[in-house]
Amino acid sequence: MGSGEWGVGSREWGVGSGVMGIGALGNGHRAMGIGQWVMGNGHWTLDIGHWTLGKVAISPFPTPYSPLPTPHFYLTNIIYRYMMFLYMMLLARSEKTMQIRLAVISNAGGSGKTTLSVHLAYELAKRSFNVALMDLDPQGSLTLFCGLSPPEPEHTLAAVLRDNFDGAWPLTPCWREKTDKVVLCQGGMVLTQTADELVLHKRGAYLLSDRLTDYPLDHDLIIFDCPATLGPLPLMALAASTHIVIPVQLEPKSIQGAAHLLEWYYYHCKHLRLKPEPEILGFVPNQNDSRRAAHRQMLSALPSQLEQMNIRAFPAIRDSTEFVNASGQGLPLHLYRPSHAAKDDFKDIASYIAGLIRNKKKTTE
Numbered sequence: 620m621g622s623g624e625w626g627v628g629s630r631e632w633g634v635g636s637g638v639m640g641i642g643a644l645g646n647g648h649r650a651m652g653i654g655q656w657v658m659g660n661g662h663w664t665l666d667i668g669h670w671t672l673g674k675v676a677i678s679p680f681p682t683p684y685s686p687l688p689t690p691h692f693y694l695t696n697i698i699y700r701y702m703m704f705l706y707m708m709l710l711a712r713s714e715k716t717m718q719i720r721l722a723v724i725s726n727a728g729g730s731g732k733t734t735l736s737v738h739l740a741y742e743l744a745k746r747s748f749n750v751a752l753m754d755l756d757p758q759g760s761l762t763l764f765c766g767l768s769p770p771e772p773e774h775t776l777a778a779v780l781r782d783n784f785d786g787a788w789p790l791t792p793c794w795r796e797k798t799d800k801v802v803l804c805q806g807g808m809v810l811t812q813t814a815d816e817l818v819l820h821k822r823g824a825y826l827l828s829d830r831l832t833d834y835p836l837d838h839d840l841i842i843f844d845c846p847a848t849l850g851p852l853p854l855m856a857l858a859a860s861t862h863i864v865i866p867v868q869l870e871p872k873s874i875q876g877a878a879h880l881l882e883w884y885y886y887h888c889k890h891l892r893l894k895p896e897p898e899i900l901g902f903v904p905n906q907n908d909s910r911r912a913a914h915r916q917m918l919s920a921l922p923s924q925l926e927q928m929n930i931r932a933f934p935a936i937r938d939s940t941e942f943v944n945a946s947g948q949g950l951p952l953h954l955y956r957p958s959h960a961a962k963d964d965f966k967d968i969a970s971y972i973a974g975l976i977r978n979k980k981k982t983t984e
């Protein structure tokens with residue numbers, strides 16, 4: 620240990636304090652000058668103008684045994700801390716590349732796909748996740764439900780799917796006075812033409828997946844709101860997704876439609892050779908009116924029917940006209956009627972998705 624230095628250590632090891640870490644200068648090396656950082660054996664140490672013998676650590680604080688730190692010392696300290704900050708930011712960014720891509724699919728019209736998409740987006744945003752909504756529906760309902768103006772065709776998902784797409788995703792912030800965590804890639808009538816073109820395109824079913832590979836988005840969750848068909852647009856969503864969720868109304872027509880959807884899912888996972896296959900997150904019963912015996916009956920039978928196929932049934936979303944009113948105002952229920960209990964019906968499924976995002980992040984760490 621050099622004379623007059625403050626620190627704990629032997630010729631082999633020293634213990635640094637604060638941000639300084641362990642010093643590792645070679646034996647008998649002359650220090651480089653007052654207040655400089657010196658790199659040795661992969662570690663930085665601070666030279667304060669003494670002979671250093673062995674590996675020595677030095678406190679960043681002035682002591683009776685060390686000279687006062689110089690301005691140069693403070694500058695290097697700040698640079699070091701800044702570099703650490705940048706490194707942490709890089710780590711955080713790399714975590715976010717593992718994202719959940721959730722296709723909300725149902726071939727039954729009005730089953731609640733768009734309602735579920737909007738409320739899940741807001742619930743996850745509340746939990747500090749970044750969410751991108753994508754409207755694959757020519758009806759463009761998400762534009763209405765998010766309170767936005769109808770887009771120009773070049774500002775829709777249709778533009779993303781064109782061969783000349785350059786990576787500039789047309790994403791518009793939603794409910795920007797309340798959150799900065801939700802954006803929407805708008806849909807619209809132009810997608811009917813896109814659907815026709817997809818059939819002829821060599822990579823039609825994989826086009827959205829290709830775009831997300833070539834021009835990745837760093838959102839934690841991407842939600843694909845699909846039209847009520849089992850045509851080329853939902854097929855493209857299936858191929859781009861990691862998970863699918865199926866909203867169903869508690870009525871025979873909707874349940875029967877969901878059975879066809881499952882057939883469609885298994886067939887296309889196999890024929891598109893999706894590896895890994897997008898996982899079925901579960902069914903979400905919607906518009907449940909607990910006063911109606913038929914609803915109560917179907918709701919109690921659904922979990923055991925699905926269990927046989929290893930599919931989860933999430934708690935039902937209750938029937939409430941406030942959903943209709945909220946969508947007319949372009950808001951999720953959370954913002955339209957913050958005290959309304961129905962907004963809590965999305966919590967279970969939102970928690971499940973949040974868990975998936977976190978687990979995925981853990982596996983990348």
Ligand SMILES: Nc1ncnc2c1ncn2[C@@H]1O[C@H](COP(=O)(O)OP(=O)(O)OP(=O)(O)O)[C@@H](O)[C@H]1O
Pocket residue numbers: 725727728729730731732733734735756758760845846847905906907936937938939940941942943944946
């Ligand atoms: N739980 C609910 N209670 C009452 N009304 C609801 C509920 N969920 C959705 N709605 C209303 O039902 C209508 C259809 O819902 P939504 O648009 O979400 O269904 P969709 O499956 O996206 O329809 P589409 O197949 O046309 O895309 C909307 O007016 C919506 O506000």
Ligand SMILES: [Mg+2]
Pocket residue numbers: 732733734756760844845846
């Ligand atoms: Mg819809």
